[in-house]
Amino acid sequence: MKEKLRAIRENALKQIENSDALEKLNEVRVNFLGKKGELTSVLKSMKDVAPEDRPMVGQLVNETREAIEKILEETKKKLEAAAREAQLKSEVIDVTLPAKKNNVGHRHPNTIAQEEVERIFIGMGYEVMEGPEVEYDLYNFEKLNIPANHPAKDEQDTFYINKEIVLRTQTSPVQARVMEQGKLPIRMIAPGRVFRADEVDATHSPSFHQIEGLVIDKNVTFADLKGTLEVFVKELFGEATKIKFRPHHFPFTEPSAEVDVSCFKCGGKGCRFCKGEGWIEILGCGMVHPHVLEMCGIDPEEYSGFAFGVGLERIALLKYEIDDMRLLYENDIRFLKQF
Ligand code: DAH
Numbered sequence: 001m002k003e004k005l006r007a008i009r010e011n012a013l014k015q016i017e018n019s020d021a022l023e024k025l026n027e028v029r030v031n032f033l034g035k036k037g038e039l040t041s042v043l044k045s046m047k048d049v050a051p052e053d054r055p056m057v058g059q060l061v062n063e064t065r066e067a068i069e070k071i072l073e074e075t076k077k078k079l080e081a082a083a084r085e086a087q088l089k090s091e092v093i094d095v096t097l098p099a100k101k102n103n104v105g106h107r108h109p110n111t112i113a114q115e116e117v118e119r120i121f122i123g124m125g126y127e128v129m130e131g132p133e134v135e136y137d138l139y140n141f142e143k144l145n146i147p148a149n150h151p152a153k154d155e156q157d158t159f160y161i162n163k164e165i166v167l168r169t170q171t172s173p174v175q176a177r178v179m180e181q182g183k184l185p186i187r188m189i190a191p192g193r194v195f196r197a198d199e200v201d202a203t204h205s206p207s208f209h210q211i212e213g214l215v216i217d218k219n220v221t222f223a224d225l226k227g228t229l230e231v232f233v234k235e236l237f238g239e240a241t242k243i244k245f246r247p248h249h250f251p252f253t254e255p256s257a258e259v260d261v262s263c264f265k266c267g268g269k270g271c272r273f274c275k276g277e278g279w280i281e282i283l284g285c286g287m288v289h290p291h292v293l294e295m296c297g298i299d300p301e302e303y304s305g306f307a308f309g310v311g312l313e314r315i316a317l318l319k320y321e322i323d324d325m326r327l328l329y330e331n332d333i334r335f336l337k338q339f
Pocket of ligand 1: 171172253310
């Protein structure tokens with residue numbers, strides 16, 4: 001038995017010495033100390049040893065195991081250190097190499113224009129609100145005084161999800177949603193995406209953006225609307241900008257107007273930019289129709305208000321003198337970087 005143990009021990013030590021990789025070392029461990037290992041099988045044959053010899057043999061087996069384990073552990077540490085050394089050598093980092101440039105993105109002209117408009121109205125005490133892009137026909141049309149057979153419905157080439165649900169054609173439905181909440185007074189703008197089945201060209205896109213404005217309070221008059229929009233355009237296009245209201249019709253406002261600003265490029269003389277007109281149309285507006293107030297649960301005898309809707313792309317194109325709307329959607333970094 002003694003002889004056998006010594007042979008196992010020598011054999012194990014020799015194999016450990018010859019192990020040049022951690023995997024091999026592990027194999028040796030399993031071969032000698034594992035469940036079916038050589039040393040374990042000696043332990044199993046203890047029943048053949050005479051009872052009086054068992055303590056002595058048991059001690060020998062333990063000593064052999066400890067000796068093998070000790071050498072295994074030492075060799076493992078050495079191999080691990082060598083492996084780490086080799087890895088460090090192979091992964092040399094050249095700290096003198098120039099760093100990779102990090103390409104930071106850029107705000108889109110639409111975003112810049114929207115934030116500018118928000119800044120102006122927040123400064124006048126307005127709240128910025130939102131409404132859904134997928135909207136009920138009820139809010140997009142009916143509650144804005146545009147019933148099923150109204151000709152105004154015809155002008156907006158609507159994407160229908162089904163008979164009752166549309167992709168909103170304007171941000172005006174947010175007006176009805178906010179009024180319905182019943183919290184008065186209201187001073188809000190609602191920027192967002194709108195959709196119409198338009199062909200793509202230099203001034204049209206099936207998806208574009210509007211910013212809606214709504215004020216409801218006691219004693220709000222057309223004078224308040226004029227004053228507000230005048231402040232707005234002067235902040236946006238410069239102090240010298242003049243403003244002109246042209247009578248117009250929108251179903252949800254009465255009276256209604258379209259607003260032109262004096263061309264900030266030529267100051268009103270007429271140039272290529274304003275197509276010789278001296279004026280540029282920028283938005284629609286008016287006093288909220290009493291019937292719309294009623295439909296949204298507000299007493300038109302007590303409250304009045306004004307609303308306006310402006311195209312965001314329109315503002316971005318004018319402000320940055322971009323002559324084709326399609327450039328805004330191509331997302332060519334070289335283009336976007338200029339603003
Ligand atoms: N929603 C209108 C459009 O898309 C724009 C508009 C006009 C909004 C007059 C208004 C308004 O709030 O009062 O053409």
